Amino acid sequence: MSVSIQRLEEIKKDFLSKQKVFQKTIRVCCGTGCISSGALKVLEKLRTALKTEGLDEKVKVIETGCHGFCERGPIFVFGENDIFYQMVGKRNIDADVSALIETVKSDKIAQNLLYPDPNDKTKKFVATREIPFYSGQQKIVLHLNGYIDPESIEDYIARGGYVALHKALQMKPEEVIDWIDRSGLRGRGGGGFRTGRKWRSCREAHGSPKYIVANGDEGDPGAFMDRSIMEGNPHAILEGMIIGGYAIGSNDGYIYVRDEYPLAVKRLTKAIEDARRLGLLGDNIFGTGFRFDIRIFRGGGAFVCGESTALMQSLEGKIGEPKAKYIHTVERGLWDKPTNLNNVETWACVPLIINNGWEWFANIGTKNSTGxxxxxxxxxxxxxxxxxxxxxxxxxxxxxxxxxxxxxxxxxxxxxxxxxxxxxxxxxxxxxxxxxxxxxxxxxxxxxxxxxxxxERNCMVDVARYFLNFLVEESCGKCVPCREGVKRMYEIVDRICNGEGREGDIEHLEELGKAVKLGSLCGLGQSAPNPVLSTIRYFREEYEEHIKHKKCRAGVCKPLITIKINEKCNGCMVCARNCPVSCISGEKQKPHVIDQSKCIKCQICYDVCRFDAVTIE
Amino acid sequence: MVKFKIDNKVVEAKEGEYLLDVARRYGFSIPTLCHHEALGSDGRCRVCVVEVKTRWRKRIVTSCLFPVSKDIEEVYTASEDVKLVRRTVLELLLARCPESDVIRYMAAKYGITEPRYKKDTDKGKCILCNMCVRTCENIVGVSAIGIIGKGPEKKISPPFREASDACIGCGACVAVCPTGHIFMEDKDGIRLIWRKRFELAVCPKCGRYHAPVEQLEFISKKTNVPMEELLVCTNCR
Incomplete structure (x- = not known):
């Protein structure tokens, strides 16, 4: 039996009526950041405490996806009055759990768990919406992140999930594409290509079957946008993909997720199973005769596999090396068939556009970058x-x-x-x-x-070196400019950081960078010189200081700095006690001295000195 | 047929034909290191780059993979950007493979005699053109070698760096290698290649060693030509 809009309505009613027994809800961030800050431990203690107090039937605890404010995890938010507790269990787990129980029982606010204003320590924020970090945001893709249980399809449906799919299936495929095009949506994975245009090219491409791919191979150091969507609201991605499949004329979708994201894999797997169970994936979706299914492919974690052609090679079971894109993947992609690949964030935008209309989306953001x-x-x-x-x-x-x-x-x-x-x-x-x-x-x-x-304590030359090092490691090695060129750029920048920079190095980097940009096969190589070229463009004087004066103004490049103690030193001995190589000597209450031959320039003395007596030159 | 200009000369080509083939047909000299007419193109070496001007933009492309289309207006085989990319690639390859005569010769043509970089000592003459791997897979059909690792440490090797059961010792990889990197030695009736020893067959007519027994068995099985016939060397057949 196929799923119907009435069935969705029933699921919603049923889910909401079950919620009525709860007097309170606590939304616990179970994103990866909060889990690593210890959220699960606090959660377990909270559940036990609720049970002991006989409150477990009255309080609903939802394990949600990422709330975003990872710096302040673990995060616990009270559903009704929006009380925002942060760093729960960081100092004293039992006391904090008791405080949570107090809030449940009497709405008593635990002051020590509130978020303090970083610029005014006496001020504290109670509600999420008051915190500038949140109030300055406009959450549409992440609007359910932090609210729903990502492992419950009923929760997603109760908040209007899969209605967009039903609506799209009543439209003509071309009309769906037209909406996406008019919304101005551009690819969220990096390139910023017009999504509607891509879909149209894929629909019009000759060949069958056609494939839909969601790129969840997020590999940038310190990035977790895609991860949070996959972990926090997996159904939004599925719904977007099914709509895309209908619009393009495809029955098969793949989600490519890096295997380093086990929670994302788990939640997406659950979401796919649940969607199949309800008939939202499979044959005859909403009785329209449209068939679509999605499979998960776990990637091995190579950064280059986020590049569309390398991703498709990897999906085919080959080495993840990119291919020339002179013939677009919408014409010849996966197994040489027309393939439409979008980033997971792009897919998650699709149901929103269908639900709210393209005008709504086009009105957010700027003229050429909407949403x-x-x-x-x-x-x-x-x-x-x-x-x-x-x-x-x-x-x-x-x-x-x-x-x-x-x-x-x-x-x-x-x-x-x-x-x-x-x-x-x-x-x-x-x-x-x-x-x-x-x-x-x-x-x-x-x-x-x-x-x-x-x-100011970041050295821009060192920053360029850091990213180059990453790119040398992650270059697939297929084409010469990227494989050999980025390595040589790294060597030059490394030399500059070590005080061995030479006259002409900057010009050499600019020339090599240009050649790598022009000559590389894929987007990785074509953009790999950016960290160097952009730091030279805006911070050329720092490169020159390193090369000509052997100076690092940020105090980062160790071979170029000397740490000294000046006359402000009052001999408190804190630096001497903290020095890991014991190279600081001096008598109590008399200025201390650093033995430069032993100093490893770790800068601990600089950080611990309270009298500005330690200087980095 | 489409008409456009290469370095100011009007040329004609079929849509979908690769620029490299068109340019060479009209006598333009474009270097390649990873292209072979039997294997097609792979886009690895990047020395065949040219600059293409279409209605919308001008850009550097690899001529071996760029298909002719109606949008092409003009192609430049020696623009400043083209020369920059080729010179850079050859300088980088010379630093990687300082022992390679082929690379040294080509680099010299672009004014590079000594690379500005520290020379690699562990790469031999391998420029990772992948032609050996493609030959082994697509021509010989055994896939005994492949690419292992990634980035600058990528290497060509049999699986697990061990002697491979799949290798038949045919030496096609050696024949196709543009720089002469792959080691193969025939000595006293034994061929050594890719860490594997092969017994060489003796021609019953002239008595010389001519091919690994394993290779002849492989051919016999594939073609149903009896071993007795294959054992006779190509000179004596």
Missing amino acids: TKVFSLVGKVNNTGLIEVPMGLTLREIIFNLGGGIQKGRKFKAVQTGGPSGGCIPAEYLDTPVDFDTLTELGSMMGSGGMIVMD
């Missing part, structure tokens, strides 16, 4: 985590309003966007609205949405 974008905001900001903002918000708004500014009140230096092969954008462009085109103009890119904030 929202999920970013993982990490690095030297106060509030690290996952955020979703409308396109066109400025970097300043993201970093200083949502991100709460730079840690320890230090000075902002640059933000690296677009993943390892993105670029670094300096302070003078903080007021740039973030969208696909402006980031590219600045020599960086949107990529999948990584945002790494750097402060």
